[in-house]
Amino acid sequence: MLLDAESEAIGTLLLERGLLSPDQLDAAEELAISWNVSLVKVLQARRWLTSAQLYTQLALHYDLPLINLVENRADDALIRKYDPRMMNDQMAVPIGVKDGVLTIATSRPGPATLLHIQDTYGRDVEIVVASPFDLSWSLQRAFREQHSHEAVFALAEIDPEMSAQQVVTPPQVLVIYLVLSAFLLGLAFAPVVTLIVINVFLTLFYTGNFLFKAILVWVGGAAQESSSQAIAAEAALLRDEDLPVYTVLVPMFREPEVLPILTKALRDLDYPLAKLDIKIVLEEGDHETIDAARKLDLEAVFEIIRVPASHPQTKPKACNFALRYSQGDFLVIFDAEDKPEPDQLKKVVAAFNQSPKNTACIQCRLNYYNARENWLTRMFTLDYSLWFDLMLPGLERLGVPIPLGGTSNHFRMDVLRELNAWDPFNVTEDADLGIRLTQKGYRVGVIDSTTFEEANVSIPNWIRQRSRWVKGYMQTFLVHSRRPVHLWRSIGTAGVLGFLFFIGGTFMSGLLNPLFWTIFGIWMVFGADVISPYFPLPVLYLSLLNLLAGNGLLIYLTMVAPFRRRWTDLAPWGITVVGYWVLMTIASYKALSQLIFNPFYWEKTEHGLSKFTADEVAEASLEAEGSVR
Known part of the structure; x- marks a missing residue:
């Protein structure tokens, strides 16, 4: 040539x-x-x-x-x-x-x-x-006013049934009212029978949740071995001249300190820099980060997109606005502190080439580069290892809708625009979009390529982040359960069960844990006679199975999760996962409170708190200075 x-x-x-x-x-x-x-x-x-x-x-x-x-x-x-x-x-x-x-x-x-x-x-x-x-x-x-309006309201105006703008619809209010009424009437006229029925329902739900997660891990453990090798082989053969233009969206808010890490990670990608359309997406009032980006004297493939102020002020709204100025055939979202593996984009292109034509998104794995910094980062790493390395591949193998992670999800640009992209009223917009894609007849794939992030080192910061995620799962569950018949027809029986246990189970377990812990405490202190009227023998045995085998299984799965990456030193920390569940419960109740009183509030997670970040910033800044010739 x-x-x-x-x-x-x-x-x-x-x-x-x-x-x-x-x-x-x-x-x-x-x-x-x-x-x-x-x-x-x-x-x-x-x-x-x-x-x-x-x-x-x-x-x-x-x-x-x-x-x-x-x-x-x-x-x-x-x-x-x-x-x-x-x-x-x-x-x-x-x-x-x-x-x-x-x-x-x-x-x-x-x-x-x-x-x-x-x-x-x-x-x-x-x-x-x-x-x-x-x-x-x-x-x-x-087009400031038009695109700002579309970024917020396009989905709600064009496909309102798929938007979380209305938290609870009138039919859902009626269902909630009828269920609560039946519960209160039952307590009034048949309290023992009512509590037994609820106990049976919750016990079966817990059992199903345990078994479903065990099946996911079992299926997902070996789900990607052959496909990963084929994808890696094709990615290595891809020629730079044949690669498509790739848009990279990096939404940020008040994070100037991690900009050098971001730009270094994107320069390190094994992809022609001239074929990257990189949008650093900032709120127009975030002058500190805008000024920091300007001072970096970035290459012209980096563009700062200033998002007009409007409510809700959320990441999906900012991405929707930036989407209007994107020019790639594919699009990926990275967070500011992300460090994707260098060959990730090529692997994704290869994965799209090898996937069915209805594949609209490829989700890569997420994990942490500061995994061993403290107890919380270790537990967060075990959590993500179980989620992304084992469970999501299991969902893909079973054909169950995949709730996307908040970063490193790669989209076909045409499908993303067709579906009006992200829901700005859903604070876990990625999970919602994964379910919506499946309902619209598209497929989400999962591949063996990792993006490393900064694990939360602070418990209050972690609770803010996790409560937002859980609130978004609640919103997603409410949105996609509005039309149960349509949901079942579009994703099938296995998909509905997966939706119930993976989306519903994620927040329900956090909300119900205190109830079962309290019952267990009463049993330990006062003996079985106190609870026996509410626990018929079969229910008691199933509850004991959940307590011993179910929780034991989850602890075991948490311990084996890091083995896939050969991080065996993290496995013993899985024994302490009960403390992590306590934090999950706190986050879940905070999420429920916000869902009721402040549903669209985006709880900001602070980045750059890790002791590793300062070293990363210094190294990235030196490299940036050295690259100017």
Whole structure:
């Protein structure tokens, strides 16, 4: 493959003007050929010259005027007459009109863009050059109100049954009222029978929950061995020139300290940097993080998206807004402190190639790089090892809807837009989207590639984070149980059982644990005679089975979870998981309280508290400085 004539001419111009050295030009041309992109794309992925220098020379090369759209503001009303997605994809935006002649600003001057402009805007136009940042900012400003509204309300307006904007629907209120009424009437007229019935129901629920998780671990343990090898083999054979453009969304809020870690991790990806469309998604009022991002002098593949202030102020709303300015064929979300394995994107591309055509999302595994920092980080690591390494592969194998993790979920862009992306009213938007994808006939896959995060080192911080997750699971359960017949028809019997135990069981176990612990305490202190009227012999035996075998099984599963990664030193800590369950209960009741009184509040988790973070930031900052040549 040879370098195209335009790139050769632009490279020669930059060399002659002393903006690139011969070595830099040679390296850029080699990458342009290897990655199958233009020389300009390569230069945007390097920091050898500024954006202003690059686009000044592009304007000179094409003999077109250069315009600064910050100083010469575009006509917002004119821009709003055209399709924002088309303008964003083509990077050609009408910015003004004079004497009946449209002025079109583009960051991609050349024959292909000229044809697009003539087909879309006619031949009587004036073409000028502007940087992609200026064009993107002009679009964001012109469509600020529209896209802000869509980011919040698109799903609720187009598919209200799938939105958590209404916490409880009238039919659900009626069902809750009838159940509570039946319970109170039962206590009034047949208290013993009523308590026995409830006891039987809860005991069976616990038994089913234990057995379901055991089946998931058993099935998931060997579910991915052959597919993982096939995916890894294909990923190693993928050529850079054939790889698609990949959008990376990184939603952040008041986290300037971890920005160097983020940018280092993204540069370390084994993927052509020129084919990454990286959006650092920030609230427009988060001036501290915006300023920190600017000071890093990032490559032009990094773009700061400023999300307009509106309620609810949630991560999914911010991602929905940034989605309107994304340009990739695939999209992944990473959190600010994430460190994905370098070959993750290539593995995902290979996984999509090998998966059924209805596969809309690939979920990668999550785990922690500070696993051994304290007791909480060890337990958090055991929890995630069990969840992502064993249970989610089991769900995939059984065809049960998969609640996505909050990061490292990779989407087909067309499906994400078709389904109106994330629900901004659901504070665990990822889990909700995983269930929604399955209901809409799409498939979620799980692959053996890990993103490492910072485990919470602080119990109060952990409770804030976990209570938000549990509240989101409650919202997800309420949303997708509104139409039980539709749910059953769309995901099947196995899917419904999995939904009940995996989504419902996650928060119900936390809420019910204190009740069973109290009963056990009463039995230990006062003897069996006190509780025997409410525990017929079969129920008593099943309850004892739950207490001994069920809890013992969960402790055992927690202990074996790290063996897959050969982290055997963490296994003994699984014995202390009961303390972790106590924290889960606290978080669950906090979640229930917030669901009632403040359902859309996004409880912020603080990052950067680990003692490892300072070292990571220092190392990443040094590397960033060294990469500027």
